[in-house]
Amino acid sequence: MSDDFKRAAAVAALAEVQSGMRLGLGTGSTADHFIRLIGEKVAAGFDILAVPTSERTAELAGELGIPLSTLDETPELDLTVDGADELDRYLRLVKGGGGALLREKIVATASARMVVIADSSKLVRMIGAFPLPIEVVPFGLESTRRAIMSNASALGLTGEIVLRGGKETPFVTDGGHYILDASFRQIAAPEALSESLGAIPGVVEHGLFIGIADAAYVAGPDGTECLKP
Numbered sequence: 719m720s721d722d723f724k725r726a727a728a729v730a731a732l733a734e735v736q737s738g739m740r741l742g743l744g745t746g747s748t749a750d751h752f753i754r755l756i757g758e759k760v761a762a763g764f765d766i767l768a769v770p771t772s773e774r775t776a777e778l779a780g781e782l783g784i785p786l787s788t789l790d791e792t793p794e795l796d797l798t799v800d801g802a803d804e805l806d807r808y809l810r811l812v813k814g815g816g817g818a819l820l821r822e823k824i825v826a827t828a829s830a831r832m833v834v835i836a837d838s839s840k841l842v843r844m845i846g847a848f849p850l851p852i853e854v855v856p857f858g859l860e861s862t863r864r865a866i867m868s869n870a871s872a873l874g875l876t877g878e879i880v881l882r883g884g885k886e887t888p889f890v891t892d893g894g895h896y897i898l899d900a901s902f903r904q905i906a907a908p909e910a911l912s913e914s915l916g917a918i919p920g921v922v923e924h925g926l927f928i929g930i931a932d933a934a935y936v937a938g939p940d941g942t943e944c945l946k947p
C-alpha cells in the first residue's frame with residue numbers, strides 16, 4: 719500500500735517536468751518510482767539531462783536510458799525531485815536513510831526548485847523520530863561522536879548516536895565517509911541543531927534539510943496533497 723502511495727507522489731511530481739529540463743534525481747524507493755517515470759518520458763522523446771544523487775540512482779537511471787550529467791558539467795539544475803525520511807508542514811526534512819544525504823543536499827541546493835515526494839507516513843508534527851543521519855569523516859570518529867552528543871545536549875537533546883553498520887562493517891557513503899545515526903526522538907528546534915552540527919569539524923553534512931524544499935507531494939489514503947512552506 720505504502721508503495722502505491724510512493725508512486726502516487728512520484729506521479730504528482732511528474733507534472734512539474736518539462737522537456738528540456740535539467741533534473742536532479744533523488745535516491746531511495748520513492749525516488750526510484752520517479753526515475754522510472756522519467757525513463758518513460760525519455761523513451762517517449764522528452765529531452766532530459768539528469769544529475770544523480772548517488773551511484774545507485776546513476777545505475778538505475780543509466781539502465782533506463784536517461785542521459786546523465788554531473789554538477790561539474792551541469793552546475794545549475796531546474797528541478798530536483800527526491801524522497802525524505804520525515805517532513806513536517808514547514809517542509810523541514812530529515813534525509814539520509816539511504817545514506818546519500820551529502821550528494822542529495824548538494825544537488826538540491828544547485829537546483830532552482832526542489833520537490834519532495836513521500837507517502838503520508840513520512841509527514842509528522844515534529845521531526846526526530848527517525849534517527850538523524852550525520853555524515854562524518856572516519857578520522858577522529860569517537861571524538862566527533864562525543865562532540866555531536868555534547869552540542870546536542872546543550873540544545874536539550876539526548877539519545878543514542880550509533881555508527882551505521884557497526885564498527886566491524888561500517889556503512890561507507892559514496893563520498894567515502896561514515897554515518898552516525900542520532901536518535902534524538904523529537905527535534906523541536908531543527909534550525910539550531912543544524913547550525914550546531916555544521917560547526918563540528920568532523921561532520922561533513924547532516925540530514926536536516928531546512929529551507930531547501932519548495933514543495934512536497936504527500937500521497938496517502940485520502941489522495942495526494944501538495945504542501946508549500
Ligand SMILES: O=C(CO)[C@H](O)[C@H](O)COP(=O)(O)O
Binds near residue numbers: 745800812813
Ligand atoms: O534520504 C534518502 C536517501 O539518502 C531518501 O530520500 C530517504 O531515505 C527516503 O527513502 P525511501 O523513499 O526509500 O523511503
